[in-house]
Amino acid sequence: MRRSIKAPRCERFRFLKSQFIEECKSSKKESITVDKRSYRVVIKSVICDPSARSFVRQIIPHTGKYGCELCVQRGIKNHAMSYHVRDSKLRNNSDFRKQTNQPHHEGISTFTQLNIGMVYGFPLDYMHLICIGVMKRLLLLWRGEKNTVCASSRKRKSKNKETKKTLDRVHRLTLDQLNTISARKAAVSKQFTSEFNRKRRGLN
Numbered sequence: 001m002r003r004s005i006k007a008p009r010c011e012r013f014r015f016l017k018s019q020f021i022e023e024c025k026s027s028k029k030e031s032i033t034v035d036k037r038s039y040r041v042v043i044k045s046v047i048c049d050p051s052a053r054s055f056v057r058q059i060i061p062h063t064g065k066y067g068c069e070l071c072v073q074r075g076i077k078n079h080a081m082s083y084h085v086r087d088s089k090l091r092n093n094s095d096f097r098k099q100t101n102q103p104h105h106e107g108i109s110t111f112t113q114l115n116i117g118m119v120y121g122f123p124l125d126y127m128h129l130i131c132i133g134v135m136k137r138l139l140l141l142w143r144g145e146k147n148t149v150c151a152s153s154r155k156r157k158s159k160n161k162e163t164k165k166t167l168d169r170v171h172r173l174t175l176d177q178l179n180t181i182s183a184r185k186a187a188v189s190k191q192f193t194s195e196f197n198r199k200r201r202g203l204n
């Protein structure tokens, strides 16, 4: 499911309440016939970005104190919201539906009408975490860009600028290496289907 969260709020609610949810319910009862073969539709997971994920599940955003989607710990705000406890109690489908961790919820999600896991049925999305998250940061670091670290680590690193400069030189890719990666990216980009609307760019 892909739906822009920039649409007007009432339109978004109408889509989720009357159209999408009803369609899911009916497609579960009746199978779909394609080329004389019938298929049963089962929704295993819903893929969306963090803002849309909190909206469709009616939970507080990931910047909130109880915003962690996987466990019940209270976050600590220090520049950005962070969650430090590693063995905190995990959320599960039953607790989510009963809203046992009340501060995590903002309302009742229409998705609870469907037989879908309300925690693991909405996985953290690969594109934002890996492709334009960790991978982007690594590429910037290898290219020798500044501001590739968060504010707190920047403070710590500024104490030892010489060490940082040396490390930067060690990890930085040469112009030849950058050109090779850019050429390979350009070659691969021809194979992408039109569904990938993000533009492919070189590294230099």
Ligand SMILES: [Zn+2]
Pocket (backbone or CB within 6 Å): 068, 069, 070, 071, 072, 073, 083, 088
């Ligand atoms: Zn957590």
